[in-house]
Amino acid sequence: MNPPTTEPSVLAGLTSVVTAAVGDDAADWDRDGRVPVEVLRELAGKGLLCPEVPTDQGGLGLTSRDAGELTAHTGALCSSLRSVMTSQSMAAGTLMRLGDTRVRSEYLPRLTRGELAGVAFSEPDAGSDLSAMATEIRTDGTSYVVDGEKKWVTAATYADLVVVVGRHDGGAAAVVVPTDTPGVTVTPVESPLGCRAAGHATVRLDGARVPASAMIAGGLPLALLVTAALTSGRMSVAWGCVGILRSCLREAAAHATGRSQFGSALADHQLVGARLADLYTSEQIATRMCEHASTSWDEGSPDAVTATVLAKHVAATKAAAGAASAVQVLASAGAHDGHPVARAYRDAKLMEIIEGSSEICQLMLATKAREAR
Numbered sequence: 001m002n003p004p005t006t007e008p009s010v011l012a013g014l015t016s017v018v019t020a021a022v023g024d025d026a027a028d029w030d031r032d033g034r035v036p037v038e039v040l041r042e043l044a045g046k047g048l049l050c051p052e053v054p055t056d057q058g059g060l061g062l063t064s065r066d067a068g069e070l071t072a073h074t075g076a077l078c079s080s081l082r083s084v085m086t087s088q089s090m091a092a093g094t095l096m097r098l099g100d101t102r103v104r105s106e107y108l109p110r111l112t113r114g115e116l117a118g119v120a121f122s123e124p125d126a127g128s129d130l131s132a133m134a135t136e137i138r139t140d141g142t143s144y145v146v147d148g149e150k151k152w153v154t155a156a157t158y159a160d161l162v163v164v165v166g167r168h169d170g171g172a173a174a175v176v177v178p179t180d181t182p183g184v185t186v187t188p189v190e191s192p193l194g195c196r197a198a199g200h201a202t203v204r205l206d207g208a209r210v211p212a213s214a215m216i217a218g219g220l221p222l223a224l225l226v227t228a229a230l231t232s233g234r235m236s237v238a239w240g241c242v243g244i245l246r247s248c249l250r251e252a253a254a255h256a257t258g259r260s261q262f263g264s265a266l267a268d269h270q271l272v273g274a275r276l277a278d279l280y281t282s283e284q285i286a287t288r289m290c291e292h293a294s295t296s297w298d299e300g301s302p303d304a305v306t307a308t309v310l311a312k313h314v315a316a317t318k319a320a321a322g323a324a325s326a327v328q329v330l331a332s333a334g335a336h337d338g339h340p341v342a343r344a345y346r347d348a349k350l351m352e353i354i355e356g357s358s359e360i361c362q363l364m365l366a367t368k369a370r371e372a373r
């Protein structure tokens with residue numbers, strides 16, 4: 001039985017709220033390296049940053065498919081905002097998949113009432129190889145104490161809460177750490193390549209003490225915990241890449257049809273037309289891969305994790321190539337800071353790295369391919 005879908009008019013209403021919130025400000029946010037926190041809190045308070053949270057926890061209760069379309073719309077407008085949305089969705093997804101009733105009831109409503117969250121995985125010596133993670137979460141009486149350093153934590157400069165993944169009790173655990181906890185230091189990443197306004201930061205935890213109620217899940221195998229937490233991020237990134245492709249296609253098509261060279265529109269020149277055709281093809285392929293992955297999750301398919309990795313890999317690589325092609329079509333018209341295709345060119349490259357690099361995705365897919373023989 002297929003899960004219920006959102007009425008098109010309701011989904012259109014949600015996208016219009018995001019459109020109004022962004023307005024014409026995405027380029028300025030990118031140049032300034034910051035989205036106004038009041039914008040983020042407004043969207044968070046309307047449940048738009050983690051739209052799959054159930055309605056009984058204050059969320060919108062969207063399916064993965066509908067949340068994906070909302071994410072793609074956001075990504076087409078501003079990848080930095082979409083990155084914050086990805087972070088919030090990862091935090092919520094970790095709570096929903098791993099937390100018990102008490103944990104979900106305590107924290108999910110906070111994420112839908114306006115609080116902001118990051119998720120901390122990567123470390124100085126544990127990027128793609130998360131098995132090298134050194135952050136320690138230890139029991140101390142009725143509390144947990146967290147020590148470690150996390151790198152490139154998206155939205156951390158805005159966050160009220162950070163979901164920290166670390167080693168605990170012979171396995172792994174995830175705990176919620178408020179950023180105002182003594183011992184927590186948040187240091188912004190200066191001049192990131194892409195998604196400049198997404199609030200990337202290093203989070204240092206030196207004896208950060210949190211109550212027992214902050215534990216989401218403990219004693220789990222690291223691979224299980226990471227997979228559960230990363231899946232939401234990979235899905236969101238994949239849909240965000242669809243948005244990047246849609247933005248690039250729109251900008252490239254408008255420019256190519258509106259500008260003439262050698263007596264005819266750019267779009268009528270075969271080599272330019274080929275680029276537009278490739279952009280359209282990439283957007284369609286990425287969209288279908290994301291639709292399949294989201295449907296797999298909505299239907300509880302055993303292949304949902306693989307479908308998500310595949311969607312992320314395909315969408316990210318298509319977005320990076322598509323953004324480069326869009327810059328080529330617009331040439332000097334798009335080669336300046338803040339232009340949608342210039343932002344897309346930088347942002348899309350990061351999408352091939354975050355939430356599992358393209359190479360890690362290929363290794364995972366190669367394992368699946370061997371199983372198919």
